[in-house]
Each structure stands twice: as C-alpha cells, then as structure tokens.
C-alpha cells in the first residue's frame with residue numbers, strides 16, 4: 368500500500384468512526400482508533416504515525432518485537448498486544464507493550480505481573496471474554512469473569528482497564544450488536560462490583576462491525592483491514 372492510499376484509508380477510518388459516534392449520539396472523543404498492524408511492515412506503521420496515529424495493535428510476539436526495534440525512535444507510540452498469548456511468551460509482552468487485551472486466565476496474569484519491569488508504569492490489561500460460546504476457544508466465560516477481575520485487581524504491576532471480545536461474524540447489525548451488548552453489561556457489572564477500579568475500556572469493533580460496536584459503547588475499536596488493507600493469508 369502506498370503512503371497516499373494509507374493516508375486516504377486512515378482518513379476514511381477516522382470519518383467512519385466519527386460518523387458512527389455521531390449516529391450513536393456519543394461524544395466525538397468517546398472512542399479512539401487502535402490501528403491493527405499485524406503482518407504489515409514497520410514502514411507502514413511509521414507512515415501511519417506520521418499521519419497522527421499513535422496506538423497500534425499487534426498479535427504475534429516475535430513479529431512485533433522486530434517492528435518495535437525498527438521503530439524505537441517514534442516517541443509516544445503506544446503498543447497494544449491483542450493476540451492469543453502463550454504463557455511462555457509473556458515476558459516479551461510484559462517488557463515491551465503498554466497494553467495487553469487478551470488476558471483470559473490467572474496464570475498468565477500472574478506471570479505478566481511478575482515480569483513487568485518496575486521502571487515502567489503498570490501494564491494496562493483488558494480481559495478477553497468469550498462472547499460467542501462454542502465458536503471461540505479463547506476468552507474467559509462470563510461466569511468466571513468476576514473472579515478473574517478480582518485476581519487482577521490485586522496484582523500491583525497490572526492495571527485492569529476493561530474488557531475485550533472478538534465475536535463470531537454475524538450477518539446483520541442486530542446480530543452483531545447482541546454479543547457486544549452483553550460485553551457492555553458485563554463491564555457495567557464489574558464497575559458496580561469494583562467501584563474503585565479504573566474500568567474505562569471496552570475494546571470491541573473491527574473492520575466489519577465498527578458501527579455495531581460504537582452503538583454498544585465501544586471505547587477502543589481495533590481496525591486492521593480498513594486502515595492497512597487486506598492481509599496475506
């Protein structure tokens with residue numbers, strides 16, 4: 368993708384988000400764009416950064432580390448880890464990322480807490496919730512969510528910020544909205560239960576369901592294809 372194309376697709380992604388927020392009668396700053404750069408070269412991240420994009424999402428540890436090394440000069444870049452995370456790769460995420468969206472179990476949380484360097488601020492964490500039942504293997508079930516949240520709130524090197532989900536694809540806006548509404552309800556329930564926690568993040572909405580996610584209260588939408596174009600399989 369050329370820099371001109373990227374500039375156009377980023378501008379239209381921003382417009383699309385702004386329009387969706389307006390349609391949902393939410394403030395323009397109520398949600399922000401996370402640019403999902405997995406499989407895309409460091410040069411594309413640099414180009415998006417030059418256009419004002421600051422938050423980037425990566426799904427593969429090794430690939431992300433290589434790109435981060437190339438982009439060390441980009442001040443203020445914010446790295447989000449959004450992919451499935453094996454416990455044996457947690458150290459790199461604890462040391463190199465600002466956020467992780469895919470925490471779904473105690474053991475992983477405890478490792479990230481132990482491995483987060485003390486000279487860095489606490490690692491921002493979203494719990495990945497399995498909103499689609501059988502259709503997904505990753506994510507904590509709704510029923511187990513309060514206990515996992517309680518564990519994480521007690522870990523000093525982690526900062527629990529909210530919930531994340533990857534719903535199964537759905538054909539209609541209404542079908543897209545249902546699991547996202549449940550995720551929002553689950554966040555409200557956690558807020559009621561843990562009023563002292565800073566639960567301000569609903570990470571949901573991708574290139575195909577951004578409008579549904581914004582209607583259901585998303586605060587961080589994760590766009591890959593809509594910004595950087597299709598990925599190689």
Ligand SMILES: *Cc1c(COP(=O)(O)O)cnc(C)c1O
Pocket residue numbers: 403405426449450533573574575589590591592593
């Ligand atoms: C790849 C990915 C995205 C981006 O998906 P697009 O459909 O390309 O917008 C968002 N979230 C997660 C967790 C992903 O792995």
